[in-house]
Amino acid sequence: MKRAVLLDMGGVLVELGGEKPFLELLGGSHTRESMWRMWLDSPAVRAHETGRMDTKAFAEAAVAEFGLRIGPDAFLEHFASWIVGPYEGVHGLLEELSARHETAILTNISAIHTDIVADYGLFERVRHVFASHLIGEIKPDRAYFEHVLVRMNLAPHEAVFLDDNEINAQGARACGIEAHVVRGLGETRETLARLGFLDA
Numbered sequence: 001m002k003r004a005v006l007l008d009m010g011g012v013l014v015e016l017g018g019e020k021p022f023l024e025l026l027g028g029s030h031t032r033e034s035m036w037r038m039w040l041d042s043p044a045v046r047a048h049e050t051g052r053m054d055t056k057a058f059a060e061a062a063v064a065e066f067g068l069r070i071g072p073d074a075f076l077e078h079f080a081s082w083i084v085g086p087y088e089g090v091h092g093l094l095e096e097l098s099a100r101h102e103t104a105i106l107t108n109i110s111a112i113h114t115d116i117v118a119d120y121g122l123f124e125r126v127r128h129v130f131a132s133h134l135i136g137e138i139k140p141d142r143a144y145f146e147h148v149l150v151r152m153n154l155a156p157h158e159a160v161f162l163d164d165n166e167i168n169a170q171g172a173r174a175c176g177i178e179a180h181v182v183r184g185l186g187e188t189r190e191t192l193a194r195l196g197f198l199d200a
Helices: 019-026 031-043 043-049 053-065 072-080 090-100 112-119 142-152 166-174 184-194
Strands: 006-007 014-016 082-087 102-107 128-131 159-163 178-181
Touching: 006 178, 019 031, 019 072, 031 043, 031 166, 043 053, 053 072, 072 112, 082 112, 090 102, 090 184, 102 142, 128 142, 142 159, 142 166, 159 166, 166 178
Parallel strands: 006 102, 006 159, 102 128, 159 178
Antiparallel strands: 014 082
16 A cells, blocks of 8 residues: 655744744743644734745734744844754755655745755755745645645545644544654654565
8 A cells, every 4th residue: 555654844844943033032831732733823923934925924913922022133044043954964854755655745834944955965865845925825734735635646545644733633633634642753754664665
């Protein structure tokens, strides 16, 4: 049976450093999960990360929406720093996977971060890339995952999705896709080996 590996980028293939600083910016009133739910439900975030709002307008809207005590320019500098870099060993993992399976990166990402990750060499090592700001859909929405399945010519049971966020995993499961929550390359590789996509 054909099986495809669908991988989130931030927190799975690329180290994120913005979570704790953003929680601090919010004043310590959120848990990790509630912060991400607020972020993914945010009208400003959804508009920006689906390519419907430009960067300047996004920064102004985000500062107002989240009640931040910094200006739009400072927020953009903070937001750009959320991505630290690719995990060590990620290129080899993607090459190993793509040699055996259909592979794709599924990422909620803005133009700001796309410019940063363009030189990481990740997109060239998978068969497909689904960037929210380019396809106009965002995880965890059903429309996002349905777009991926159609473009890859997959039935839901033919795909396995790995993300560092339970909210996104739930969105995939709602479409019938097997989904697992992993954080970091070690958990990613371990889960893929357990599922039979890599040698143990």
